[in-house]
Amino acid sequence: MQLRTLSLALLLASPCGAQGVEHDAMIWGAVFGDQRMASKTSLYWDLQGRRAEYGDVWQIKLGAVGITRDLSKQWRATVALGGSSSNRYGEFPARSNVMELRPWLxxxxxxxxxxxxxxxxxxxxLRLLHAVGDLAPVDADWQPSxxxxxxxxxxxxxxxxxxxxxxxxxQEFLVNVLPARARVAMLEQTRTQAVIGRQLSKHNRLETGYGLQRITRRGGFEMNHALLLTFRTSVPLR
Incomplete structure (x- = not known):
């Protein structure tokens, strides 16, 4: 009985012991556009850059462009195509650098x-991933991952x-509902942000604040503490 109890305790403790937590300081910059083209249609676009390890290396560079349609006074729908380039960094790096295409609704x-x-x-x-760089597999190809x-x-x-x-x-939750190598949904990351904003003009505003990104990694969790710098514009195109 004592042996069974000890074995059960080790089994329950082992996943926790294998998990680590890595903290990183980052800088996140972003520009978001929501520009009216017609009475109920707007052009959506964004450009974002995130620096990791106290700003020394790139975490990711990404952007997107799409169309937003007003459904009612309160509700809107957006369809867009995004792209990104992410790098290996930190204590729990990805297997390789990754290029990504990301259509979204x-x-x-x-x-x-x-x-x-x-x-x-x-x-x-839908995230289409493609490993690049020296550590990428020789047969790497675009895949709906x-x-x-x-x-x-x-x-x-x-x-x-x-x-x-x-x-x-x-507060934002990001869940993988069809992971490439798993059969169950997984909470990939969460993002918590607190900002102070200033309306610069009727159509432009600036925000700065603090963000916490928690990412599930192989071997542990990554806690990224970010300085946020965001510019938002809604200057109409017509």
């Missing part, structure tokens, strides 16, 4: 209540009577 909504604004978005992504679902909720509050200064907090 998103539904988003916004509701106001006094000085508060609650917005949410639900996105489905992952279907990922993303859900973000954000609450924003005006800090001044004119609404030019505001604070916002958001």
């Amino acid at each position: 998103q539904v988003s909504g916004t509701r106001k209540a006094g000085t508060y604004t609650w917005s949410d978005r639900t996105r489905a992504e 992952i279907v990922r679902l993303r859900r973000q909720d954000r609450v924003q509050r005006s800090l001044t009577t004119d609404g030019r200064w505001y604070a916002a907090v958001s």
